Amino acid sequence: MTQLDPSALSDLTEGDLPPETDVDLVHVPADADTSAGSHDTSMDAIVELCKRRGLIFQSSEIYGGLRGAWDYGPLGAALKDNVKDAWKRDMLQLRGDVVQLDAAILMHPRVWEASGHVEGFTDPLTECRTCNARFREDQAVQGDAKTYECPRSDYSLCDFGPARQFNLMFQTHVGPTEESGSKVWMRPETAQAMFVDFAHVQLTSRQKVPFGIAQVGKSFRNEITPRNFIFRVREFEQMEMEFFVRPGADEQWHEYWIGQRWDWYIRLGMRRENLRIRDHAADELSHYAKHTVDVEYRFPFAWSELEGIANRTDFDLNRHAEYSGKDLSYYDGERDERYVPYVVEPAAGVDRAALAFLVDAYRVEEAPSAKGGTDRRVLLKLHHRLAPTKAAILPLSRNDKLVPTAREVADLLRRRWTVQYDDAGSIGKRYRRQDEVGTPFCVTVDFQTVEEDRAVTIRDRDEMTQERVSIDRLVEYLDDHLDLD
Ligand code: ATP
Secondary structure (H helix, E strand, O other), X not given: OOOOOHHHOOOOOHHHOOOOOOOXXXXXXXXXXXXXXXXXXXXXXXXXXXXXXXOEEEOOHHHOOOOOOEEEOHHHHHHHHXXXXXXXXXXXXXXXXXXXXXXXXEOOHHHHHHHOHHHHOXXXXXXXXXXXXXXXXXXXXXXXXXXXXXXXXXXXXXXXXXXXXXXXXXXXXXXXXXXXXXXXXXXXXXXXXXXXXXXXXXXXXXXXXXXXXXXXXXXXXXXXXXXOOOOEOOEEEEEEEEEEEOOOOHXXXXXXXHHHHHHHHHHOOOOXXXXXXXXXXXXHOXXXXXXXXXXXXXXXXXXXXXXXXXXXXXXXXXXXXXXXXXXXXXXXXXXXEEEOOEEEEEEEEHHHHHHHHHHHHEEEEEEEOOOOOEEEEEXXXXXXXXXXXXXXXXXXXXXXXXXXXXXXXXXXXXXXXXXXXXXXXXXXXXXXXXXXXXXXXXXXXXXXXXXXXXXXXXXEOOOOOEEEEEHHHHHHHHHHHXXXX
């Protein structure tokens, strides 16, 4: 491979650089306090709601569950799809300069040697000499203080032995024999495929630098201590994008992508006071990164990472070129120059984003009860885009007169949006149920609908206001009122 010196390249021009943007974001230093302070919402409330409404629950529950693995039920799967769709819409559909990749989870084992994961993708593991429980050392020991109570010790705290490095990659074998030559890893990140496939994708998509390759998919990490519900799990989904730029333009693109990603969360309704950008300290930087920030969210347990945005330089392309012996440089035809692009990477987690959106949307309010008093109402004030169901169709009762019209309305709306038909229980209870899973509109079919005016009552989730709209105008009404942009 030709070794290239970025400083030998001709000057940057406007086309190498990002467009001017002006995003007002909150930046904090690397050592900013991580305490979440007093939080309106507890993790227990979120976990309980998710379980009760079947959004997210333990994997293999009937067998006692599996730590670090969670299942997304019907509404949870829809929420997760909506997070991914919103990301893809922003990253791909609304831009012309990012293309999609859906690479295999199993990759050639040399990929993980080249990337540095075989050698360095480790966490320090420590074990209590008395109860044998295992912990990530940096979480179990803070300063000199050991923080876990030992169930078997006469002293109250665990007695940790020296830490050893534990590789987080899951290993498996391809083919019928478990010999060393058949060993492969489950990918711990989606990013590497974008580097390995860089030349092929660039050539066939005919993209010119600057451009990006984006991928959404499962990743696996054998986390020592999975915790905080879906925040840290062993099997999760990532939304990652590698943006290839001309060396020298990388810092401007890094700034640009920090702004874009901040803006994405805000546009999807996340409260600004719960979001911040934190710089990585020099000793926190990954081996490949020149500069990294985390987008952090104020979870009930602490300010924690939602997404990392790294300037990965030309590290990965150079490493894969070296290990594979293939040329992964880029030829700029207009300038007749060849170079290895620098890479800026926004890397987000689908599960973490879904959790943050759930926490952010969770509200408990007082609402008038059917008996004229006040009631407690739990509400998920999700952005319409993220709401698993856009409208619920509720006949006032299961009366034979109402059901056919209500079903007709459901079928009419189903062609455009994800809707739910529900005729079980009192109307008040059905409203509450829809509020709890964030459905923006309830459409009620009553006797007046079938006997008089062929109009329905539309109830707004947030304001609880009601409006009468004729069935003929219903699609138009929802089109106007659903914020799906
Ligand atoms: P952490 O420091 O929390 O372990 P990381 O810095 O190793 O995360 P990255 O390698 O930057 O994470 O991965 C990008 C994103 O993938 C993270 O910001 C997070 O949203 C998600 N992610 C990483 N590990 C996990 C996990 N074990 N469970 C859920 N999501 C994860």
